[in-house]
Amino acid sequence: MIFSRSSLRRLFVAASFLVAVFEAVAANPPVEAFFRNPDVGFVKISPSGRFVAILNRAEDGTQLLAVRDTADLTKVTTAASFDTARLASLAWINDKRLTFTLKNPKLDFEGNYDQFAVDRDGNNMVHLIAGSWRHSQQSLGSNIKDRKLTADHVFLDVTHDGSDDIIVARFTWNNIDRRPQSLHPFRLNTRTQVLTDMVxxxxxxxxxxxxxxxxxxxxxxxxxxxxxxxxxxxxxxxxxxxxxxxxxxxxxxxxxxxxxxxxxxxxxxxxxxxxxxxxxxxxxxxxxxxxxxxxxxxxxxxxxxxxxxxxxxxxxxxxTADASSTAWLDTTMKGIQDKVNALLPGSANRIDCGIDCRNPQAVVVVARSDRMPPTYFVYTPADNKLVGLGSSNPGIDPKRMGKRDFFRIDARDGLQIPVYVTLPAAKADGPRPAIVLVHGGPYVRGGSWEWNAEAQFLASRGYVVLQPESRGSTGFGFPLFRAGWQQWGRTMQDDLADTASWAVKKGWADPKRIGIMGASYGGYATLMGLVRNPELFRVGVEWAGVTDIGLMFSAVESDASEDARRYDMRTLIGDPERNPEAFAEVSPLAQAGRIAQPLLMAHGGQDVRVPIVHAAAFRNAVSRKNRKVEYVVYPDEGHGWRNEETRLDFWKRVDTFLDENLAR
Structure with missing residues (x-):
């Protein structure tokens, strides 16, 4: 199957782009509409297609793991419920039994996962792996068997033979690194808890x-x-x-x-x-x-x-190309996809047919677009009927969301840089304030055309949102990835500045009202953007950001392995021993005195990817001359925001900070 770029571009969006642009006549959607825990998620069809499992949020915030009969979706059974933990994964073992993973959002370390199995009617709950969460008896009932694997085990996959077994792995460590050195697979019976070595x-x-x-x-x-x-x-x-x-x-x-x-x-x-x-x-x-x-x-x-x-x-x-899609070889599934697409035009519609896909009784459809968050349906081929199960973000009105599109622009050295642009829904009278939103990694792909809560939140506040896949990013060919090696703070920063300048030339962005923001590597790029391009970037927002490249190699709190420090990081980032001067040139910490723009910093107290020492050292340095620095530490957070209350607090701070320092 060979696909040309032109055949994929805007595969899903023709219908949605024909609608008129709506004026924002009501108040901005609240932060909660974008960033609270999903109302619906983890929708999984059973192997036969007879049942669908779904995670629902109750009014009090409790998570309910429900099972519905696809022949009559009004028939509902609650298989489990939990409040303080968050669901991390859900899978059908067979048509009668489910397995799910819970994570304690208050802790950030390896092994922080609990694994359970339960019958679809809520009976025969078994606690399989004991991570760090200690409230299973209270939250999940008293009928849980108490023989559990230790926290050095993790769920890998279900088996596909109809048994009650799943595949788990046991980690081993080398007594040096925080991260495991290896893992070994076992079959685990979810009823008897018998463990069988697979290798x-x-x-x-x-x-x-x-x-x-x-x-x-x-x-x-x-x-x-x-x-x-x-x-x-x-x-x-x-x-x-x-x-x-x-x-x-x-x-x-x-x-x-x-x-x-x-x-x-x-x-x-x-x-x-x-x-x-x-x-x-x-x-x-x-x-x-x-x-x-x-x-x-x-x-x-x-x-x-x-x-x-x-x-x-x-x-x-x-x-995934510029957007997500599926190429079906099976004629039955291709026919189902075509019918679903006809019922749901303008969105990317992913179909899950369980295991029995030759003549499925029902399938689950996850529909999403640039303006519509994940929305779930059950489709029954026999009657061509589509029934909605709900949206992850029901407070979002797609008509009030911004148009999102994909471009390739020329950087100053001629390298093509992919860029996603989200424009506010309201009609523009002229150039608008803009945000360059930098993805983390940086050696990953940042995203695709579908729903992006951060971009749409900013667009709902009137900002043009620019998301460049700058050099070093993966997903767009080896030359783009290779061009980012050892270019932190250098040509990688040029790509961000070039993206902003391009948006100014397009007439979208006001050159006097451009900000930069991002997390992890994106936080680093935010700080270096304020250092290198003060004439361009008026404000910055960084969270969990690297403030000193050298600390990535030397901080004892870091979760980077010794092997990664010796090999991978020296290839991709540079060698701190052979060329320390080069690191100093692109260290935000060393350049902190040059930052005079308003800056919002946020970090997690338990972050082991970018330890809090990064934030503390930089805050002390930048605050000596800059009195426009807002600094917040979330003690229970790690490398990113796992807790709902943190996300809501952070994005409310972002909203206020940008309104005061950039929007006007």
Whole structure:
């Protein structure tokens, strides 16, 4: 399947872009409409399609895990409820049994997950893995069996044989790093709690990822060690492990095993024409197919395969270009997708058909667009009927949200930079205040066309929101990613300034009212933007931001592994020992005295990715000359806002700060 960029552009938005632009005649939507915990989420269809599990928010904030009959959605059973913990994952084990993961939002460290299993009627609840949350008896009932795995275990996946088993892994540590060194897979029966080793005998060291075949056998072990990415393969449970790829993780062509198709063919993400594509890999010949299975012009392959575990075949491929889509190989599913798209024009509609997809009784549809947050439906093919289950953010009126689109602009050195732009819904009388919103990472993809709460919140306040995928970002080809190596504070910053200047030339942005904001790396880029381009960026908002590159290598509180410090980070960021002067040049801490613009800083007291020492040192330095710095620490937060009360407080502060310092 080969897709051209032009065939994908605006695949979903033709209908939505024909609507008129609405004037904002009422008050701005409240912060809660964007950032409170979702009202509906984790909607999962059972393997047969007979039932759908859904997480609902009660009026008092309690989370209810409900199960509905797809033949009669008025038939509802509550399988579980919980208040202080947050649901992290939900999956059907079989048509009768569910497994779910809870996370304690007050704590931020490895192993902070509790795993449970429960029948769909709420009976036979079993606490499988005890993380750090200690309120299971009170919140989930008294019928929980008390034999639990310890917090060094984690849920990986369900099995696909109809049993009550799931796949879990046990972590091991090296007594140096905060993060685990390896994980080992086991089958766990969710009723008897019997644990069965899935990999017996000699095996590779330091495995941190496994790929299982359609029979739930561990067939590929993936190792990341000393800057090398190694993939080991075995043909069966008793066969030896042999490496099928051993490469420099960044400098050599990509080779990332993703899934088996049930016919002993491995599908991998591999390099192709300066980007990555999806290939079939012949395990007998140890070679890639001559042509890619899926290739998208202008984009790396970012997606997953939809497998039919009973027929042992690929049904389709979910992927993201500028927006998300699905290419179905199966004619039944393609027909269902076409009918759903006709019922829900103007949105990207992802379909989940469970395991039995050859003639599904019902499917779950997740619809989203640039203006519409995730909205959930059950579709029954027999009668072409679509029934709504609710929206994650029911307080959002799509008609009052901003138009979002995708562009590629030329940076000053000619490199093309992808940019998402969200324009306010209200008609403009002229250029408006603008925000350059920088994604974290930075060696990740920032987002896609679909709903983005942060961008839409800012647009609802009248700001043009610019989200560049600056050099260093992944998802748009290797040249863009490679161009960002060791460019923190340098050409990566140029891309942000060039994006702002481009928006000024387009007539969207007022050159005297442009701000910059972001989290993690985006927080770093915000501070360096204020340092390097004071003529352009009038204000800054950073949260969980890196304030000194050197501290990333030296802070003992950091969760970066020793291996990452020695290899990955030196390739991508730089070498603090060989060239310390280069770090000083692009350190916000060293340049703090140059920042005179209003600045809002927010950090988590438990952050181990960017320890609070970053924030404290920078705040002390910048405040010596700049009296327009607002600083807040959230003691219970880590690297990002997990608690609803934090998100609401933070974005209310952002709203007020920008209104006072940028909007006018």
């Amino acid at each position: 017996v005998g000699p095996q590779p060291d330091n495995v941190l990822d496994w790929v299982f075949d359609a029979s739930d056998q561990a067939r590929v072990a993936m190792v990341h060690n000393k800057g090398r990415c190694i993939a080991y393969y075995r043909s069966g449970p008793d066969a030896p492990w042999t490496d099928i790829a051993n490469r420099d993780c960044f400098k050599d062509d990509q080779f990332e095993p993703l899934a088996f198709d049930g016919r002993h063919t491995l599908y991998v993400r591999a390099g192709y024409k300066g980007r990555s594509a999806l290939f079939a890999y012949d395990l007998g010949k140890r070679e890639l197919a001559k042509e890619p299975f899926v290739d998208i012009d202008g984009f790396d392959f970012d997606g997953d395969l939809k497998l039919d575990y009973r027929a042992n075949k690929i049904l389709g491929v979910h992927f």
